[in-house]
Amino acid sequence: MKKRTVSMAKGIMLMCIGLLIFSSTSFASSKTYLKTKPASVLKLIVNGNNKFVHKHSKNYFLPYQTSQHPVITMITCSDARVQTNIFNFDPINKIFVIRNIGNQIRISEGSIDYGIYHLHTPILLILGHVHCGAIKAAMSNYSDETTAIVNEIDKLHLPLLLAKAKGNFSQRWLENVQANVDYQVAFCVKRYSRLIKKGKLVVVGAVYDFINAYKRGFGRVIITNINGMTNVKKIKHSPLLKRISKKLKNTVVDRI
Ligand SMILES: [Zn+2]
Known part of the structure; x- marks a missing residue:
């Protein structure tokens, strides 16, 4: 009985530590996200367009290059x-x-x-x-x-x-x-x-x-x-x- 109580307490303690780590990590990451938001958005723009460039050949652009x-x-x-x-x-x-x-x-x-x-x-x-x-x-x-x-x-x-x-x-x-x-x-x-x-x-x-x-x-x-x-x-x-x-x-x- 005593052993079970100790192991239960240990389990709860580990869970609490886990939750603490998880919540502090997500807090830190959301804070970092807020701080670097423009940089992240710029990454989205540049990387997204880079994929677009690689996906489309010259022929895709030819029909509307002049008008x-x-x-x-x-x-x-x-x-x-x-x-x-x-x-x-x-x-x-x-x-x-x-x-x-x-x-x-x-x-x-x-x-x-x-x-x-x-x-x-x-x-x-x-x-x-x-x-x-x-x-x-x-x-x-x-x-x-x-x-x-x-x-x-x-x-x-x-x-x-x-x-x-x-x-x-x-x-x-x-x-x-x-x-x-x-x-x-x-x-x-x-x-x-x-x-x-x-x-x-x-x-x-x-x-x-x-x-x-x-x-x-x-x-x-x-x-x-x-x-x-x-x-x-x-x-x-x-x-x-x-x-x-x-x-x-x-x-x-x-x-x-
Ligand atoms: Zn509207």
Whole structure:
């Protein structure tokens, strides 16, 4: 009995020492990580690009060395959770990307004009996303932010005012994200009406859903608006989606 108690005590002691070593090691490493964060990030950039260089031959770069030929002009939020790899194709030379907080046209009109008037992309994709911090800020008090941030969030007031979202905060947040996309689409439909009428441009509004708010799968890009059309049934019947299977159309076209 006595022996067992001693060995149990020994075991507990060893466990405590082990825990102490483990916790002090993880504390030290997290501290080191914080201290060397920029260096670690630079390593990530340089090493990552080094792998990219070795993975691609000269032939990969030849088609676009003298000019770019994107097929999509995309305006999306700067949010790091939204990236072009969600489309699962190599975005190089395919997407002309413009980003700002809240995927707002008015902040980047010149860049979007460039994609439409100079690069002649047939699609202008306005991609909002769930849990957008810019929309959340516009729904809250953001007076403590810098003047530059305040100025950019101020421009979201009109889309949110027109949305008239109802329900609890998270419901209104999602509704406002979608309404902001609608607002930006309407702005572009007016701005590029001549090209749209000629069939040379289609403005698509969509929401990237990484929380499965629309219940169509985590990471789904939900199409919510085409050329200002917001009726789900009409969007699904649009000839613009004729190359997409009925099943997939029923999955991706939706509105809350
Ligand atoms: Zn955002």
